[in-house]
Amino acid sequence: MKRRDFITLLGGAAVTWPLAARAQSVMPVIGFLRPSPPVSVPHLLAAFRAGLKEIGFVEGQNIAIEYRWPELQDDRLRKAAAELVRRQVAVIVAPGSTAAAHAAKAVTTTIPIVYSSGVDPVKSGLIASLNRPGGNVTGIYQVSVDFVAKRLGLLHELVPAVATIAVLVNAANARVAELTTNEAQVAARSLGLEIKVFPTRNSRDIDAAFIDIAHQRTGAVLVSADVVFTGRRVQLATLASRFAIPAIFPIREYAEVGGLMSYGENLADVWRRVGIYVGRVLKGEKGLPVEQSAKFEFVLNLQTARVLDLAIPPGLLAIADEVIE
Numbered sequence: 001m002k003r004r005d006f007i008t009l010l011g012g013a014a015v016t017w018p019l020a021a022r023a024q025s026v027m028p029v030i031g032f033l034r035p036s037p038p039v040s041v042p043h044l045l046a047a048f049r050a051g052l053k054e055i056g057f058v059e060g061q062n063i064a065i066e067y068r069w070p071e072l073q074d075d076r077l078r079k080a081a082a083e084l085v086r087r088q089v090a091v092i093v094a095p096g097s098t099a100a101a102h103a104a105k106a107v108t109t110t111i112p113i114v115y116s117s118g119v120d121p122v123k124s125g126l127i128a129s130l131n132r133p134g135g136n137v138t139g140i141y142q143v144s145v146d147f148v149a150k151r152l153g154l155l156h157e158l159v160p161a162v163a164t165i166a167v168l169v170n171a172a173n174a175r176v177a178e179l180t181t182n183e184a185q186v187a188a189r190s191l192g193l194e195i196k197v198f199p200t201r202n203s204r205d206i207d208a209a210f211i212d213i214a215h216q217r218t219g220a221v222l223v224s225a226d227v228v229f230t231g232r233r234v235q236l237a238t239l240a241s242r243f244a245i246p247a248i249f250p251i252r253e254y255a256e257v258g259g260l261m262s263y264g265e266n267l268a269d270v271w272r273r274v275g276i277y278v279g280r281v282l283k284g285e286k287g288l289p290v291e292q293s294a295k296f297e298f299v300l301n302l303q304t305a306r307v308l309d310l311a312i313p314p315g316l317l318a319i320a321d322e323v324i325e
Helices: 003-025 042-054 074-086 098-107 145-158 174-191 203-215 227-231 233-242 252-256 267-282 302-307 314-319
Strands: 029-033 064-068 091-094 113-117 137-141 164-170 194-200 220-223 247-249 261-265 296-301 322-324
Touching (some): 029 074, 042 267, 064 074, 074 091, 074 098, 091 098, 091 267, 098 113, 098 174, 113 267, 137 267, 145 164, 145 174, 145 247, 145 314, 164 174, 164 203, 164 227, 174 194, 194 203, 227 233, 233 247, 233 252, 252 261, 252 296, 252 322, 261 267, 296 302, 296 314, 302 322
Parallel strands (some): 029 091, 091 113, 113 137, 164 194, 164 220, 247 261
Antiparallel strands (some): 261 296
8 A cells, every 4th residue: 555545544534433433422312392481390301301211311411302492372382393303303202282292293294203291182183093193193191181070070079069160271272272171061061060161371361260250259160281271380279279269270280389189190100101202212112102191199288278168078088199288
């Protein structure tokens, strides 16, 4: 070999080897999409990361996460999802938000999407079936909307003399609002109750709704399962106590901040399982079925009951998974 050829070869290797090393060390990127501020879900983010760790992925070590927290508006969600697609993420995760999952699905048919939500994914058009989702979407179905009848029944058992129950929905999340309203109407008829639906879009609307509920002497309120309401759970629990209105909420996080009672899935467990699912996708698994929530709980806050001067029936105390003193 001529000296010039050897030097050329050596120089080429010096350029190529670092490039190859860098290519091998590039971490997969997870695109995280959720329409709520991160300050509202720190414990859930911890659960998501714990799920990733269970399957061998640690943020900053062998994966990176690009976070997007847009407002719950279709155009902003799609814009944020499109940014993640341009970033060439390996997978998009949309925990707790059907709207975010739909936004991601609208901008990519190739990047895997892992989601969790309380809206039936088949009825909402997100997937073809639970066992065989088809397309690029999978995740955890929380069946929260399906528990509207159960929550109404618990409220009725708590305050059997109440004939009219208010149902608070997020008008900006039309799919969840419509499904919740339909489920509530069917359940109310079976219990001999009347419901009044109060659509809201922001904190001001929520304040106004509780004023109307109090003035109309609606005896109790059911707060629908919605990502925006979860972020405003302190406001909702506080208003229910201020106006002395018995209320039931979809998850324990409300009861922990003063809500009277909650019935629904354990969100921390759901987010942990979402993390595991994302890890399985990153490892190359395809065609994963949509799982359903496996852990449900009924939580009572006795301190709030005393503030409302409510006597909790022994039957409700007996079935409570946790009683907050």
